[in-house]
Amino acid sequence: MSNGCYYSQGIHGPYDLLELGDFDLESGFRLRGAKLAYRTVGTLSPAKDNALLFPTWYSGTSKIIEDVYTGAGRALDPSKYFIIIANQIGNGLSTSPSNSSAPFDRAGFPPVAIGDDVVAQHKLVTEHFGISRLELVLGGSMGAQQTFEWAVRYPDVVKRAAPIAGTARATSHNKLLVQTFIDSICSDPNWDGGWYPQGESVHRGLRRHARLFAASGFSPKLFATQGWRGLGFTSADDFVQAFVEAYFAPHDANNLLLMLRKWQNGDVGRQANGCLKTALSRITAKVSVIAIAEDSFFPLADIEAEQTEISGSDLKKISSPWGHLALFGTDPGFNAAIDAHLGDLLAS
Amino acid sequence: MSNGCYYSQGIHGPYDLLELGDFDLESGFRLRGAKLAYRTVGTLSPAKDNALLFPTWYSGTSKIIEDVYTGAGRALDPSKYFIIIANQIGNGLSTSPSNSSAPFDRAGFPPVAIGDDVVAQHKLVTEHFGISRLELVLGGSMGAQQTFEWAVRYPDVVKRAAPIAGTARATSHNKLLVQTFIDSICSDPNWDGGWYPQGESVHRGLRRHARLFAASGFSPKLFATQGWRGLGFTSADDFVQAFVEAYFAPHDANNLLLMLRKWQNGDVGRQANGCLKTALSRITAKVSVIAIAEDSFFPLADIEAEQTEISGSDLKKISSPWGHLALFGTDPGFNAAIDAHLGDLLAS
Numbered sequence: 130m131s132n133g134c135y136y137s138q139g140i141h142g143p144y145d146l147l148e149l150g151d152f153d154l155e156s157g158f159r160l161r162g163a164k165l166a167y168r169t170v171g172t173l174s175p176a177k178d179n180a181l182l183f184p185t186w187y188s189g190t191s192k193i194i195e196d197v198y199t200g201a202g203r204a205l206d207p208s209k210y211f212i213i214i215a216n217q218i219g220n221g222l223s224t225s226p227s228n229s230s231a232p233f234d235r236a237g238f239p240p241v242a243i244g245d246d247v248v249a250q251h252k253l254v255t256e257h258f259g260i261s262r263l264e265l266v267l268g269g270s271m272g273a274q275q276t277f278e279w280a281v282r283y284p285d286v287v288k289r290a291a292p293i294a295g296t297a298r299a300t301s302h303n304k305l306l307v308q309t310f311i312d313s314i315c316s317d318p319n320w321d322g323g324w325y326p327q328g329e330s331v332h333r334g335l336r337r338h339a340r341l342f343a344a345s346g347f348s349p350k351l352f353a354t355q356g357w358r359g360l361g362f363t364s365a366d367d368f369v370q371a372f373v374e375a376y377f378a379p380h381d382a383n384n385l386l387l388m389l390r391k392w393q394n395g396d397v398g399r400q401a402n403g404c405l406k407t408a409l410s411r412i413t414a415k416v417s418v419i420a421i422a423e424d425s426f427f428p429l430a431d432i433e434a435e436q437t438e439i440s441g442s443d444l445k446k447i448s449s450p451w452g453h454l455a456l457f458g459t460d461p462g463f464n465a466a467i468d469a470h471l472g473d474l475l476a477s
Numbered sequence: 478m479s480n481g482c483y484y485s486q487g488i489h490g491p492y493d494l495l496e497l498g499d500f501d502l503e504s505g506f507r508l509r510g511a512k513l514a515y516r517t518v519g520t521l522s523p524a525k526d527n528a529l530l531f532p533t534w535y536s537g538t539s540k541i542i543e544d545v546y547t548g549a550g551r552a553l554d555p556s557k558y559f560i561i562i563a564n565q566i567g568n569g570l571s572t573s574p575s576n577s578s579a580p581f582d583r584a585g586f587p588p589v590a591i592g593d594d595v596v597a598q599h600k601l602v603t604e605h606f607g608i609s610r611l612e613l614v615l616g617g618s619m620g621a622q623q624t625f626e627w628a629v630r631y632p633d634v635v636k637r638a639a640p641i642a643g644t645a646r647a648t649s650h651n652k653l654l655v656q657t658f659i660d661s662i663c664s665d666p667n668w669d670g671g672w673y674p675q676g677e678s679v680h681r682g683l684r685r686h687a688r689l690f691a692a693s694g695f696s697p698k699l700f701a702t703q704g705w706r707g708l709g710f711t712s713a714d715d716f717v718q719a720f721v722e723a724y725f726a727p728h729d730a731n732n733l734l735l736m737l738r739k740w741q742n743g744d745v746g747r748q749a750n751g752c753l754k755t756a757l758s759r760i761t762a763k764v765s766v767i768a769i770a771e772d773s774f775f776p777l778a779d780i781e782a783e784q785t786e787i788s789g790s791d792l793k794k795i796s797s798p799w800g801h802l803a804l805f806g807t808d809p810g811f812n813a814a815i816d817a818h819l820g821d822l823l824a825s
Contacts, residue, residue, distance in 0.1 A: 301713030302700035316664035337660045349776040352650035365649030428697040
């Protein structure tokens, strides 16, 4: 159960809902009356040849993607492109533990895979909008996982792809890191196996999770240079509490856990009997893989190891003291670099 | 309360105990009947001019220091040097929560500072052994914190110093990281504010703590290259469980928490009214600061920022996929580099 009205149009809107009806998951479970929440910015051209797809990252919604990455004069300019921002399953806007009815509510919500999101988004793009080819699929972190999955599953639909700060297959180190995030929430006795009555009940676990997220999500340099001062925080402790703990406080623990397990199991190799190399060889899109040099969630070397397996792809490196969480848009330098790389890719 | 007989001569010996008697702490508390456990290797010369001091790191004891860092043909050769390995307060061999009597047992054990260890070790060195000058003080991680504290507090005693993979003042990022370690243990309801009856009771928290330690203690490269295969582990999960969880399983939670808080509060600046620069300027020892390039606990840049404030010091960088936990001695390349740097320093 979510905290009050956090997962609402008031806070995360406006967005639309696509009725997916009976939606069968990779796990073998069926979501009944499933809904995909999405936001569009810009206008679809009559030829339907100006569409981009941008799936959300862990804990994020279409709102922050729109705010941080789109705008007049930006690479993702709504006057030029029709930008579809898809909320991933479990993020609280699309079908999620927090908005499902018994017996599929809370801990009863079935496991979801990155591929499930991509199949649902494919319905949105091709059946709902009647788009046969996307000019660009892009996303950060778990959005990058979805981007890779798109490029591998639907090469004919994906003309260009820009996975940012994420991998096609979760590494063993990444799985361990995500396990520590899971641990930090599940260690709260009030989580109660997922059967807590109110989201607020799990606040201790959510606070721990936030601190852990901050400790590896930002680079040590951000702390050394007090880079958070520009945002008005008074100390490192204040920054972590007033920014990161505050951000996660209204989130639903089961939603976060569903996304964390999805993240942990991300692997396009499942499309090719477990062979990552074969799966990546199916990509025909023009791919710019974008990595953050200081990223501790998805280290540059892990990203580069995959990128070299993607024919014709290039690797763009961006440096930011904000580390992985530069994705949040707090670093103007990062935002400008992203725009430059996306602009180059879209022009190619 | 510790698990069975983990903190014993059988496992960590041999070692000796120095009776500190009434020992007053920085926190204002007094340890009564305090004991400092130490191990010596080699023979003190008649002139008492061949002594080295090597304090322990977080969770470690004199045993691993002796095994990994000393030996015939090594830089720390017992045929040449008298090597004093001092067990830090709270490590289970020296006076600790796990071996103290009520009301100072378990959560009743008072807070201890890095400076308290150094004062106790100073008694051992000068009063017990009658040594007026140490050829070298060195240590890794929390051992580096103690090394810096020695060099600042007792410049006349410290001829050379080699702080390895640690800082003189815990950075705000480091404090946050350590807080996540603290969180991982204290989140266990069985920890019960420190009043658990048996160490085994806190096993869930200790397991979480171990996973967290592994996630940032080793570099992602170790996982990417399956560097743990050489030690006989079968998978990344097996490595984390059979190596890191197994290592921490018999530890006492209150001992670990005492050391973590000591680590978190490490700051030689307290010797100079809070001014780190002034404190470091008091160092007269020849200092080689040694950093691990892949270290996520004590990042190279944070170490270098301090090193440049120490007059006449030099910075030695060692690269290891084992990251901070290369200190454990699992990487022959790291061990050889340490020997080379210590050999150079001792020859200077």
